[in-house]
Amino acid sequence: MDCIAAIATPLAPSAIGILRLSGDGAAAVAGRVFHPANGRDFAEHSPRTMVYGAVETPEGTLLDHGLGVWFSAAHSYTGEEAVELYLHGSPVVLGETLSLLLASGARQAGPGEFTRRAFLSGRMDLTQAEAVMDLIDAETAEAARLAAAQEGGALRRKVEGIYEGLLEVASRFYAVVDYPDEDLEDVSPEELKGDLAVWQRDLEALVSTARRGRILKSGLPAVLLGKPNVGKSSLLNALTGTDRCLVTATAGTTRDTVEEKVRLGGVVLRLTDTAGIRQTADEIEAMGVERARRAADQAELALVVIDGSRPLTAEDEEAFAAASGCKKVLVVRNKADLPVCPAVSERFPEAIPVSARTGEGLEELEQAVAALYPAGEAPAGCLLANARQEDAARRALGAVERARAAFAGGLTPDAVLSDVEDAMNALGELTGRTAKEDIVSAIFSRFCVGK
Ligand SMILES: Nc1nc2c(ncn2[C@@H]2O[C@H](COP(=O)(O)OP(=O)(O)OP(=O)(O)O)[C@@H](O)[C@H]2O)c(=O)[nH]1
Numbered sequence: 001m002d003c004i005a006a007i008a009t010p011l012a013p014s015a016i017g018i019l020r021l022s023g024d025g026a027a028a029v030a031g032r033v034f035h036p037a038n039g040r041d042f043a044e045h046s047p048r049t050m051v052y053g054a055v056e057t058p059e060g061t062l063l064d065h066g067l068g069v070w071f072s073a074a075h076s077y078t079g080e081e082a083v084e085l086y087l088h089g090s091p092v093v094l095g096e097t098l099s100l101l102l103a104s105g106a107r108q109a110g111p112g113e114f115t116r117r118a119f120l121s122g123r124m125d126l127t128q129a130e131a132v133m134d135l136i137d138a139e140t141a142e143a144a145r146l147a148a149a150q151e152g153g154a155l156r157r158k159v160e161g162i163y164e165g166l167l168e169v170a171s172r173f174y175a176v177v178d179y180p181d182e183d184l185e186d187v188s189p190e191e192l193k194g195d196l197a198v199w200q201r202d203l204e205a206l207v208s209t210a211r212r213g214r215i216l217k218s219g220l221p222a223v224l225l226g227k228p229n230v231g232k233s234s235l236l237n238a239l240t241g242t243d244r245c246l247v248t249a250t251a252g253t254t255r256d257t258v259e260e261k262v263r264l265g266g267v268v269l270r271l272t273d274t275a276g277i278r279q280t281a282d283e284i285e286a287m288g289v290e291r292a293r294r295a296a297d298q299a300e301l302a303l304v305v306i307d308g309s310r311p312l313t314a315e316d317e318e319a320f321a322a323a324s325g326c327k328k329v330l331v332v333r334n335k336a337d338l339p340v341c342p343a344v345s346e347r348f349p350e351a352i353p354v355s356a357r358t359g360e361g362l363e364e365l366e367q368a369v370a371a372l373y374p375a376g377e378a379p380a381g382c383l384l385a386n387a388r389q390e391d392a393a394r395r396a397l398g399a400v401e402r403a404r405a406a407f408a409g410g411l412t413p414d415a416v417l418s419d420v421e422d423a424m425n426a427l428g429e430l431t432g433r434t435a436k437e438d439i440v441s442a443i444f445s446r447f448c449v450g451k
């Protein structure tokens with residue numbers, strides 16, 4: 001393909017800045033701009049060998065010194081001839097060098113175009129390409145680890161295994177459909193049923209990984225609940241290190257829900273601050289309380305905040321009731337900087353003492369959250385990482401379920417076969433084997449230029 005070029009590092013003054021090229025004649029194009037110090041042509045050097053040289057304008061004006069390396073198609077990220085130039089990280093110099101490369105036969109690369117070429121050349125499938133982006137965007141060490149495993153092809157191998165299995169089932173059906181009059185002894189309905197059940201279980205297991213994928217990517221939905229004035233908003237501010245939420249000594253300060261991303265241990269929470277739960281005649285506050293309950297319904301984790309310096313009231317019980325739908329609940333005893341009311345610590349000995357005011361106990365809270373969500377719940381890299389993948393896997397599962405139902409209902413082999421083929425198509429979309437052009441374009445358009 002034609003030769004594309006882009007700056008691959010952020011445009012900010014930095015120690016090193018990298019330009020990359022990919023496509024036909026990439027080394028020759030780079031050689032018009034980058035001149036090795038030993039006087040030989042850049043493209044004449046061995047591939048995958050660093051060469052020291054200078055970037056010069058056609059008039060011979062020196063722009064920078066740096067290193068260059070080229071890769072043959074067999075050993076490059078994109079699966080085509082490729083070049084990387086390592087210069088000083090000056091946005092001006094990098095911009096000028098890029099202009100020279102564009103004037104020398106390269107074209108400015110679009111977003112994700114390098115990775116798209118890697119996909120088109122078969123270097124990686126769509127799950128691996130998406131993992132590249134996930135790795136760059138990872139917000140926690142765990143998310144990065146999983147993206148790395150996925151980039152290595154963990155999900156691809158899993159999905160291709162199921163695909164091959166279904167293909168094997170389909171091929172035996174083809175025999176029955178193509179030669180209906182022959183008595184094919186090797187096609188045992190019982191065996192086919194058994195095989196379909198195996199792939200259904202595999203797909204169910206795969207679909208069940210999507211939840212963890214979502215949590216890793218966009219954060220675990222979590223909510224701060226409690227009666228008014230216990231310090232929910234103060235806690236959100238303390239955890240984010242911001243003044244995001246209004247805090248006052250007046251009960252009923254927070255009305256609307258406020259969501260912020262908070263990283264606690266290895267987990268990213270989408271933590272929602274809510275209005276204090278209580279019965280109220282105030283129309284606006286009542287709407288806020290309603291929103292708080294709704295946020296609680298959608299959350300996986302509730303941090304129920306109590307004020308450790310005052311006796312508990314019926315409103316605290318209401319807050320706990322609101323949290324009852326959440327999968328996990330942690331009790332946070334706030335205002336630990338004040339003398340603790342013995343009745344509170346007796347009633348909730350497991351509560352985590354914190355002070356939103358002084359910051360004490362926040363680390364313990366972080367550890368408690370991390371303990372609830374230990375890393376490594378899913379096998380490394382083998383999980384559905386986004387809505388696109390989840391949708392395709394669910395469609396594949398649905399089609400296998402239909403195939404089994406058709407089988408059990410005594411439908412003709414070709415009806416069963418068409419469901420199996422639907423499942424294979426959905427899996428093909430997942431890996432990109434049969435993905436439509438617009439889906440592929442949408443995926444790569446979210447990449448940055450130079451990746
Ligand atoms: N001493 C002490 N005071 C705190 C602490 N956290 C919050 N406060 C005070 O408690 C009062 C209520 O804090 P908020 O964060 O507004 O409480 P809230 O739970 O969000 O209240 P509503 O929005 O009304 O439901 C304010 O006066 C805070 O300064 C704490 O850890 N220690």
Ligand SMILES: [Mg+2]
Nearest residue numbers: 232233253254
């Ligand atoms: Mg508040």
